[in-house]
Amino acid sequence: MAGLEDFAGKTALVTGAGAGIGEMLARKLAEAGMTVCVQDIREEAAQAVADDIGGEAFALGGDISDRDSLAAAAQSLADRNIALNLLWLNAGAGVGAPVLKGKANAIDWAFSVNVMGMIWSMQAFWPLIEAASGPRHVGFTASSASLVAPDGDFPLYALTKHGSFATAEALSAELQAEGIASTILCPGLLNTDIWDGARARPERFGGARRMDPAISGMWKAAQTPDVMWPFIAEKLASGGGYLVCPTDADLIERFDERHQAIRGGFWPLY
Secondary structure (H helix, E strand, C coil), rough: CCCHHHHHHCEEEEEECCCHHHHHHHHHHHCCCCCCEEEEHHHHHHHHHHHCCCCCCEEECCCCHHHHHHHHHHHHHHCCCCCEEEEEEEECCCCCCCCCCCCHHHHHHHHHHHHHHHHHHHHHHHHHHCCCCCCEEEEECHHHHCCCCCCCHHHHHHHHHHHHHHHHHHHHHHHHHCCCCEEEEEEEECCCCCCHHHEEEEEHHHHCCCCCHHHHHHHHHHCCCHHHHHHHHHHHHCCCEEEECCCCCCHHHHHHHHHHHHCCCCCCCC
């Protein structure tokens, strides 16, 4: 089993690393001795993070909701003979919209990023993982919203995060068959700009839109993503698995309620 020190000198790629959880991961992995590729649809944000990290860190553009865009980004790395020992699929879209009466563009965008984007990212960067020697690990950022019943003010976000969690589990099973470790991260509410996610929405989904900063209060009051790093580092060192980092005190109760409801629906037919 690989320890975190075994990743030193190897290359990591983190999607959605221009800010938030992805930026934290990129910085911490660089501190651990890895060469980090900072990927983001906002190329200027990715470049700013890479420049600030310094050393051999570098930026990569690409839209994870666009399979061709990701394939081109991955090919640019292959052309430079870059192999990936660590891939963290972190990019996601925070969509505060309903499902029943949601706009088609918002629903399409949410699924294209939070679900299909994970699949396209894995397919695009898979050859670079196959080419790597030494330890190999894939991380997935889901959400604690995927562990409880979809409710609250962000039903579309919760729905797509349930999808991303299921996608991560399916991909993890395939990776295990290939002898590659994986971690599924489910963070709670953190101080990130995901509330303003539409700032990077492509034109085909309705274009960029800035949200009213007045809605950011509960995010700004939350803990910063770096509080998760010790637990993430432990998972990387111990071979991965599930990692739930809740910041809301009632998550366990809500988790239990959901699973009790599911168990209550069992009607064995054998």
